[in-house]
Amino acid sequence: MGNSGCLSRQQIPGTDDRAFVSFRDLLEAGANRNNGEAALYVVLIAKPYSRSGSRCSGSSNPPPCVSTEQERRSVRYLTPQSKFITCLLTFLCLQFFPVLAAGHAVNLSWDASTSQNIVGYNVYRGPNPDPPYTKINSALDPTTGYTDSTVLGGQTYFYVTTAVDNQGVESGYSNQSEAVIPGGGSGSESALYSFAGGSDPKLPYAGLIFDKAGNLYGTTEFGGTNSQGTVFEITPNSNGTWTQNVLYNFTGSADGGQPYASLVFDTAGSLYGTTMFGGSANCTLGCGTVFKLTPGSGGWSETVLYTFSGGSDGREPSARVVFDAAGNLYGTTLLGGNISSVCSSGCGTIFKLTQGSSGWTESVLYAFEGGADGASPYDGLARDPAGNLYGTVYAGGTSGNGAIFKLTSSSSGWTETVLHAFSGGGDGKYPYGDLILDAAGNLYGTAFQGGGPGYGLVFELLPNAKGGWKERVLHAFYNTPAGNPVAGLVMDAAGNLYGTTMLGVSRSSCGGGCGTLFKVSPASGNAWIFKVIHVFGHGTDGYHPTGDLILDSAGNIYGTTQAGGAQGSGLVFEIMH
Numbered sequence: 001m002g003n004s005g006c007l008s009r010q011q012i013p014g015t016d017d018r019a020f021v022s023f024r025d026l027l028e029a030g031a032n033r034n035n036g037e038a039a040l041y042v043v044l045i046a047k048p049y050s051r052s053g054s055r056c057s058g059s060s061n062p063p064p065c066v067s068t069e070q071e072r073r074s075v076r077y078l079t080p081q082s083k084f085i086t087c088l089l090t091f092l093c094l095q096f097f098p099v100l101a102a103g104h105a106v107n108l109s110w111d112a113s114t115s116q117n118i119v120g121y122n123v124y125r126g127p128n129p130d131p132p133y134t135k136i137n138s139a140l141d142p143t144t145g146y147t148d149s150t151v152l153g154g155q156t157y158f159y160v161t162t163a164v165d166n167q168g169v170e171s172g173y174s175n176q177s178e179a180v181i182p183g184g185g186s187g188s189e190s191a192l193y194s195f196a197g198g199s200d201p202k203l204p205y206a207g208l209i210f211d212k213a214g215n216l217y218g219t220t221e222f223g224g225t226n227s228q229g230t231v232f233e234i235t236p237n238s239n240g241t242w243t244q245n246v247l248y249n250f251t252g253s254a255d256g257g258q259p260y261a262s263l264v265f266d267t268a269g270s271l272y273g274t275t276m277f278g279g280s281a282n283c284t285l286g287c288g289t290v291f292k293l294t295p296g297s298g299g300w301s302e303t304v305l306y307t308f309s310g311g312s313d314g315r316e317p318s319a320r321v322v323f324d325a326a327g328n329l330y331g332t333t334l335l336g337g338n339i340s341s342v343c344s345s346g347c348g349t350i351f352k353l354t355q356g357s358s359g360w361t362e363s364v365l366y367a368f369e370g371g372a373d374g375a376s377p378y379d380g381l382a383r384d385p386a387g388n389l390y391g392t393v394y395a396g397g398t399s400g401n402g403a404i405f406k407l408t409s410s411s412s413g414w415t416e417t418v419l420h421a422f423s424g425g426g427d428g429k430y431p432y433g434d435l436i437l438d439a440a441g442n443l444y445g446t447a448f449q450g451g452g453p454g455y456g457l458v459f460e461l462l463p464n465a466k467g468g469w470k471e472r473v474l475h476a477f478y479n480t481p482a483g484n485p486v487a488g489l490v491m492d493a494a495g496n497l498y499g500t501t502m503l504g505v506s507r508s509s510c511g512g513g514c515g516t517l518f519k520v521s522p523a524s525g526n527a528w529i530f531k532v533i534h535v536f537g538h539g540t541d542g543y544h545p546t547g548d549l550i551l552d553s554a555g556n557i558y559g560t561t562q563a564g565g566a567q568g569s570g571l572v573f574e575i576m577h
Contacts, residue, residue, distance in 0.1 A: 106179045108159055109145040117166045123148070126158045128478050129176065133160055140164055151179070156481040156532065178480070189534050189541050192216075192242040192558075193234050193572045194565035197223050201230040201246065202569040204560040206262040206320070207487065207547030211269070214552075216572065217247075218560060219259040219273060223569065228252035228278065229259050231271065231293060231300075234572055242572075247271075247300040248293055252278045255302055256289035261320040261380070262547060266327070270294045272305075274317040274331060279307040287315045287336070290329065290353060290360075305329075305360040306353055310336055313362055314349040319380035319434070321353075329353040330365075330389060332377035337367030347375035347396070350389065350407055350414075365389075365414040366407055370396050373416055374403040379434035379488060382443070390419075390443060392431040397421035401429040401450070404443065404461060404469075419443075419469040420461055424450055427471055428457050433488035434548070438495070444474075446485035446499060451476030455483035455504075458497065458520050458530075474528040475520050479504055481532055482516040486546045496521045498557060500545040504535075514543035514564075517557065517575055534575055536561060542571030 108123065120140035124133035125148065136148060151157060160173040195201045202223030208216045215235045224230040228250040234242045250257045256275030263273045271293040278286035287310035292303045308314050314333030321331040329352065336346035347368035353360045368375045374393030382390040389407040397403035401424035406417045422428045428447030435445045443461040451457035455477040461469050474497070477483045482504040489499045497520040504513035514537025521529045536543045542561030549559045555577035565571035 106148040106151055106157065106159070107145065108148065108161075108177070110161055110174070112144050113163045113171075115163070115165070118163050119166050120164050121146075122162045122164060122170065124160050124162070124173065127156070129158050129178070129480055131173075133158070133173070152531070156535075188576055190574045190576065191541060191565065191571055192574055193244045194540065194542075194567045195220065195223065195244075195569040195571070196567040197569035199223070199225050200567075200569070201232050201244075203562050204570045204572065205260050205546055205562050207560060208550055208558050208572065209263050209265065210550065210552070210558075211265065216242075216558060217263055217271060218547075218572070219261065219263065220570065221258050221260060221276075221562075224249035226251045226257075228257035229275070231259070231263070231273070248302050250275060250278065252286065254279060254307070255304060256291055257286060260318045264320060264323065266323065271300075272321055272323075272329065274319065274321060276316050276318050276334075279304070280309050282310040283315060288317045288333070290317065290321060290331065306362050308333065308336065311339065311346075312337060312367065313364060314351055315346060318378055322381050322383055324383065324387065327355060329360075330381055330383070332380060332391060334376055334378060337364065338369050340370075342370035343368075343375060348377050348393070350377070350381070350391070366416050368393065368396065372396070372398050372403075372421065373418060374405060374421075378432045382435045382437050384437055384441065390435050390437070392433065392435060392445060394430045394432050394448070399423050402431045402447070404431065404435070404445070420471050422447060422450065426450065426452050426476070427473065428459060432486050433499075436489055436491055438491065443469075444489050444491065444497060446488060448484050448486060453478045455479040456485050456501070458485070458489070458499065458528075475518075475530040477501060477504070479513070481513075481535055482518055483513060487548045490549045490551060492551055492555060494521075498533075498549050498551070500547075500549065500559065502544050502546055510537050510543045510563075513537075515545050515561070517545065517549070517559070533557075537564070540564065540566040542573060 120142045122135050123137045123146045125136050126133040137146060157179045159177050162173060163171045200223055201220035203221045204218055205221045206219050208218045210216060215233055217233050220230045222229055224246060226249055230246050231248040232244055232246050234244045236242055255278060257278035259273055259275045261274045263271045265271060273291055275289045277288060279289040280287045287308040289304050290306045292305055293300045313336060315336030316334045317331055318334050319332045321329045323329060331351055333349045335348055337349040339346045347370040349364050350366040352363050352365055373396065375396035377391050377393050379392060387409060392402065392404055394402045398421040401422040403421045404419045406419055407414050427450065429450030430448040431445055432448050433446045435443045437443060441463055446456060446458055448456050453476060457476045458474045460472045460474055462472060463469050482501040484501055484503040485499055486502045487500050489497045491497055499518055501516045504516050516532050516536060517534040519531045519533050523529050536545065542564035544563045545559055545561045547560045549557050551557055557575040559573055561571045563570055
């Protein structure tokens with residue numbers, strides 16, 4: 001493992017190496033593996049803006065780098081060389097310039113065609129870089145400019161034009177231009193707290209949770225007094241600002257180190273979580289722990305509930321734990337369990353912690369074998385009212401591209417069933433995030449890659465009367481503006497789904513893109529409508545979100561970015577409903 005914090009690579013017979021390569025490995029290689037030629041034009045907003053960040057310092061597990069240069073200027077047009085295209089009508093060509101986005105309108109302009117008898121132009125728009133496009137002008141435009149005032153904040157649009165002569169003959173499409181519309185009002189972001197690193201927390205990899213008073217709690221993988229991560233709280237002030245308080249600084253020793261996961265409260269107000277490392281010295285950086293933080297008059301005190309040994313009991317828990325009604329805890333470990341030639345460090349486990357008079361006892365409910373049953377559960381579990389457990393593995397499965405599983409309890413123990421094995425094609429590949437259940441028992445989640453374009457997708461898994469499950473792709477990402485979701489989803493009362501993508505090429509200041517926050521809404525005819533609510537990477541708003549989102553009662557969205565922010569070490573944000 002070294003000091004990088006990256007996941008171990010292992011081989012599964014019949015699969016390629018990438019079955020065990022995490023998205024962090026992909027990022028450290030430069031970006032996601034689907035990166036190709038970028039779009040010809042990217043719109044810059046016509047108002048002063050600034051962008052800053054810190055380059056990767058070579059410290060443990062660096063995020064993708066951004067430039068340290070400061071930018072602050074107004075931009076009207078980009079400056080690629082003008083480019084003529086071959087048109088269907090002889091001698092009819094258009095010179096199409098990039099667009100200007102100002103407020104919630106896009107102003108387009110182009111040079112007049114030099115062909116004879118041109119009487120006007122049509123303007124076409126689409127949500128994706130490839131056709132089909134929709135004509136948006138109601139009548140032929142005799143000028144060489146058009147204002148599209150029907151755009152929505154947080155969306156990306158692709159424009160082309162055609163020229164029409166006095167015989168009604170229309171040219172082929174011009175070259176394409178792209179407009180990235182900023183959020184504002186609904187969908188606008190507020191930076192609640194920017195982490196500074198050093199003795200301050202750094203790299204909030206996981207999501208947040210609320211307490212009853214509206215305070216937010218989370219973990220950072222690094223930073224703190226020992227540079228081994230923290231548990232933090234941020235509380236709202238009467239003037240609209242937020243104050244951050246470190247509840248616990250991990251040492252990386254017996255108490256644990258480098259928490260990747262979010263937290264959970266018990267009914268008494270204590271916090272529970274996991275650390276990826278620390279604890280037992282059987283592993284190079286420690287095999288990981290499950291811990292409890294208890295509030296008291298003198299602050300918060302930590303208790304280690306269980307220390308993993310790195311053997312059959314599991315190793316490196318990277319996900320949150322979940323309670324049942326009896327107070328038992330359930331979770332996953334990335335490694336450990338079945339240690340064999342298939343998985344030299346173990347294929348991962350599902351575990352249960354039970355409290356007794358002498359402390360907490362761990363039992364392994366299932367140890368993955370690395371074959372069709374899957375391997376390496378990266379995120380946490382979902383639990384249905386009957387006590388069944390659901391989760392994802394990002395490796396293994398029949399095609400080696402990950403799977404969705406269910407664990408069912410009986411008098412003879414727990415049984416694993418694979419509900420869906422990803423093929424690596426249109427159905428998805430490498431599911432890193434956790435699952436959520438709706439009232440009907442349907443499952444929802446994300447896959448980091450796969451889908452038609454290859455940049456990941458949002459899926460639903462529906463049970464049928466015969467006991468089987470069927471996957472339905474709700475949205476496939478195109479990388480522009482959004483691509484490669486890492487985290488799971490959250491659902492509001494109306495059935496809308498919210499999530500984040502870690503990458504996407506809407507902003508060039510981040511390797512592979514800065515990430516987005518999106519919404520997928522149910523529509524008539526079993527259709528789902530996708531919308532980008534916020535594009536990260538603008539100024540100091542943070543980039544690369546990887547943790548699950550949460551909603552408050554007003555529908556506002558809260559989350560973290562593992563990088564960026566005013567001080568470059570990550571951010572806690574709110575997106576207003």
